[in-house]
Amino acid sequence: MESQEARRVLVVPGEAFAEGDYKVLTPSYVVKVNKKYVAAVVGLAQINNETKEIAVIPLEGCYVPQPEDLVVGYVVDLGLTSWELDIRAPFTATLYAVDFLGRPVNPAKEDLSRYLAVGDTVLAKVEVFDRNRGPVVTTKGKGLGKVTRGTIVEISPVKVARVIGRKGSMHQLLEGETGCEVLVARNGRILINCPNKELEDVLVMAILKIEREAHIPGLTDRVKEFIIREKVKRGLIGGEAKAD
Amino acid sequence: MERPRLIREDGLRHDGRKYDELRPVRITVGALNKASGSALVEYGGTKVLAAVYGPREIPQKHLLLPDRAIIRCRYHMLSFSTHERKSPALTRREVELSKVIREALEPVVMSETFPRTAIDIFIEVINADGGTRTAAVTAASLALADAGVPMRDLVVGVAVGKIDGVLLLDVDELEDMFGEADMPVAVAPSLGLITLLQLNGVLTREEFDAALKLALKGAAQIYEKSREALRDKYMKVRVEE
Numbered sequence: 386m387e388s389q390e391a392r393r394v395l396v397v398p399g400e401a402f403a404e405g406d407y408k409v410l411t412p413s414y415v416v417k418v419n420k421k422y423v424a425a426v427v428g429l430a431q432i433n434n435e436t437k438e439i440a441v442i443p444l445e446g447c448y449v450p451q452p453e454d455l456v457v458g459y460v461v462d463l464g465l466t467s468w469e470l471d472i473r474a475p476f477t478a479t480l481y482a483v484d485f486l487g488r489p490v491n492p493a494k495e496d497l498s499r500y501l502a503v504g505d506t507v508l509a510k511v512e513v514f515d516r517n518r519g520p521v522v523t524t525k526g527k528g529l530g531k532v533t534r535g536t537i538v539e540i541s542p543v544k545v546a547r548v549i550g551r552k553g554s555m556h557q558l559l560e561g562e563t564g565c566e567v568l569v570a571r572n573g574r575i576l577i578n579c580p581n582k583e584l585e586d587v588l589v590m591a592i593l594k595i596e597r598e599a600h601i602p603g604l605t606d607r608v609k610e611f612i613i614r615e616k617v618k619r620g621l622i623g624g625e626a627k628a629d
Numbered sequence: 630m631e632r633p634r635l636i637r638e639d640g641l642r643h644d645g646r647k648y649d650e651l652r653p654v655r656i657t658v659g660a661l662n663k664a665s666g667s668a669l670v671e672y673g674g675t676k677v678l679a680a681v682y683g684p685r686e687i688p689q690k691h692l693l694l695p696d697r698a699i700i701r702c703r704y705h706m707l708s709f710s711t712h713e714r715k716s717p718a719l720t721r722r723e724v725e726l727s728k729v730i731r732e733a734l735e736p737v738v739m740s741e742t743f744p745r746t747a748i749d750i751f752i753e754v755i756n757a758d759g760g761t762r763t764a765a766v767t768a769a770s771l772a773l774a775d776a777g778v779p780m781r782d783l784v785v786g787v788a789v790g791k792i793d794g795v796l797l798l799d800v801d802e803l804e805d806m807f808g809e810a811d812m813p814v815a816v817a818p819s820l821g822l823i824t825l826l827q828l829n830g831v832l833t834r835e836e837f838d839a840a841l842k843l844a845l846k847g848a849a850q851i852y853e854k855s856r857e858a859l860r861d862k863y864m865k866v867r868v869e870e
Contacts, residue, residue, distance in 0.1 A: 397859040398737075398774050399782030399819040413742055416781050423819065425739060425779035427859055444863065445666065446777025447684065475684040475698075475746040516744050517695075543777065600863050 393431055395600065396424035396441060403432050403439050410440035413449075429600055444600060448473045448542035448572040450520040454511040457537060457574035458522065460501050465492035468501050470509070473542060473572045476519040480509060485524050506532040508568070508576065535566075535578040538589055540596040542573035547599040548592060555595065555605055562612040563588045587615040632807050635792045642797060642804070644673075651787070651799045651847055656767075656858035658775050666776025668858075670768035673801060674758030679768035681776040684746035692747070697740040699747050702731035704765055706754040726762050727752075733766050733786070733815040733825035739779040748778060759802035760788045766815045766825065771855055775862070782817035783855055784824055787847040789814070789840040791832060796840050798847045810836075814844040818852045 396402050401421040409415045409422065416423045424430055428443040450456070450472065458470030458478055468485070469477045482490045482497055490497070501507065508529050509522035524530045540548065548569050549556045559567050565579040565588050575592060579585035591612050598604060616622045635643050642648070652673025661667035664680035671677075684698050692699055704726040708717045719727075730752065738748070750772065752765045763786030770784040790800030791810040805811050810830025816823055832840060 395860055395863055397783070397856045398780040399817070400856070401819070413739075414779060416739075418781075418820065423781065425781060426777055427774055427863075443777055445775060447665070475743050476686055597866060601866065 393429040393442075393600075393602075395428075396430045397427050398425055400424050402430040402441075407432075407437050407439040410438055411442070414441040414443055415439065442546070443543045445541070446543050447475055450474050450476075450478070450511045450514040451571070452511050452513060454571040455568075456509055456511060456522065456572045457532070457570040457576055458507050458509055458572075460503050460505045460507065462503065463497045463501070465497075466490055468497065468507075470507060470522060472511075472520065472522070473574070474520060478509075478511070478520040478522045480507065480522050480524065485530075487525075501531060506537070508532050508570070532576060535568075535576050536585060536589070538575040538577060538592050540573050540575065540592060542571070544596045544599045545569060545571055545573055547604060548575065548595050550605060555608065558605060558609055559588060559591060559612075562609065562616075563591075583619045583621055584616075587612055587619065587621075590615060630806075633803065635804055635807060636795060644801065648795060649798050649843060649846065651850055652801065654851055654854050656771065656854055658771055658858050658862045664772070664776070666772045666774065666778070668768045668771035668775060670764045670771065672758075672760050672764045672799060674756055675754075675760050675764050675801075676756040677752060677754050677761060677764040677768045679750060679752045679765065679772040681748065681750050681769070681772040681778065683748040683776070684743035684778065685749070686745075687747045693745045696744050698738075698743040698745075700731055700735055700738060700740065700750065701747055702727045702734070702750040702752070702769065704730055704752045704754070704762070706757060706761070710754045710757045726765070729825055729827070730762065730765055730769060734769055734773065734784055736822055736824050737770070737781045737784055737817050737820070738773060739781060742779050748773070748776075757802065759800055759805045760786075760813070762786065763788050763813050763815065767851060767855060771859065774859055782820045782822070783852065783859075784815050784817050785848050785851040785855055786813060786815040786825065787844050787851055788812060789844045789847070791830065791836065791840070796836065796843055798843050810840075812837075812840050812844065814841065814848065816845060816848040816852075818845075818849055 403422040414426045426443040428441045431440045456472045458472040461471045462469035466482045468480045472478045512521045512523040514520040563584045568576040655671040657669040660669040666681040754761045766786035789812045790808040792808040812828045815825030
């Protein structure tokens with residue numbers, strides 16, 4: 386894992402970082418100029434010479450919806466048969482009442498604010514998003530719908546991948562070490578449910594640490610150490626024993 | 630005001646610079662918290678702050694384009710940025726500069742990534758000492774990069790002036806006021822694009838060629854500093870122990 390991370394280079398827009406023929410895994414962030422691959426954003430460039438693949442992982446930027454993404458949205462407006470959600474994308478997302486309620490609605494008889502009012506939080510999944518229309522989200526699925534409890538931590542959407550980690554390693558670490566329920570939405574809103582305030586504080590600090598140090602290798606180990614240290618500081622576990 | 634001696638007897642300029650020397654360039658990326666991206670750029674006494682918001686949806690839907698994002702740019706000088714108080718209202722000059730700065734950035738911004746949205750750039754001149762439009766271009770392009778807006782290259786601006794028949798790089802306010810010509814240039818060095826070229830005054834063809842060469846040389850130096858400043862934002866993050 387370390388060797389993979391070591392081959393990452395910090396690039397800025399206009400910087401050529403590879404030459405030849407490669408498969409570009411992140412086409413929105415790489416431009417090809419005269420056989421050279423040029424980064425279009427500030428990010429970490431990954432070059433894999435074995436598979437001939439390159440990618441630029443951005444360090445800044447807004448959330449770009451993708452179908453099947455889990456998102457946490459805030460209701461910002463309601464129409465006659467739908468709600469508008471802020472999902473931190475350049476566009477607001479639409480949640481249809483038919484979808485949310487599971488039955489047709491008659492706007493003449495029903496007021497949608499009875500179910501979701503402006504300011505409410507919704508856990509949803511992106512259903513469709515194309516260039517002609519804004520994103521449409523759905524609440525059909527296990528655990529989706531109105532959020533009634535928990536705390537939301539907001540981080541930059543481009544750093545979500547690091548909070549999840551390779552094959553979910555960081556996510557497992559956060560849940561395992563703190564005993565909290567952590568739900569990482571793709572738009573950078575993390576919903577957490579903790580057994581007590583102390584553990585919540587530790588978890589929030591750990592998440593913010595991940596956001597701040599996302600580009601520095603060896604993150605998982607540092608976060609693990611950090612959580613244990615903070616727990617000891619708060620008397621949640623003994624000096625040498627580790628709560629597993 | 631009486632015309633001061635702009636080129637000293639020892640051949641240096643009034644502030645001690647050589648003919649092809651830039652003023653000290655200082656760049657801070659991410660100077661603001663609330664904006665999507667921001668940058669503070671100083672060319673000597675000139676100090677310009679740029680903030681970028683978006684890409685975002687805007688209430689004025691009629692302005693939006695179906696295939697790409699629109700870029701809106703406002704260049705503004707703060708009332709205390711000049712010797713005499715400047716009215717805070719946008720002047721004809723500021724409206725024009727907003728347009729030319731926007732057009733200097735449009736060729737590099739990959740606006741097709743975000744159709745039906747707007748990218749807003751706000752530029753405030755905090756202190757004006759010549760070359761505000763070129764510093765503004767540099768600041769705006771860095772703020773865009775800081776906001777994570779995909780760009781083909783960074784754009785940097787620099788001006789060349791002619792004083793007493795000599796071409797000088799990065800003219801300040803005094804040199805601009807008494808000079809014979811002033812030529813602001815904005816360049817995207819990696820792409821080899823010139824996105825802004827204005828000329829105030831008269832240059833011969835030979836002088837123009839030499840002036841452009843001088844501007845490209847200065848731009849290359851500022852470009853290097855800009856890239857460094859963007860990287861610095863991340864390199865300076867230290868692991869907490």
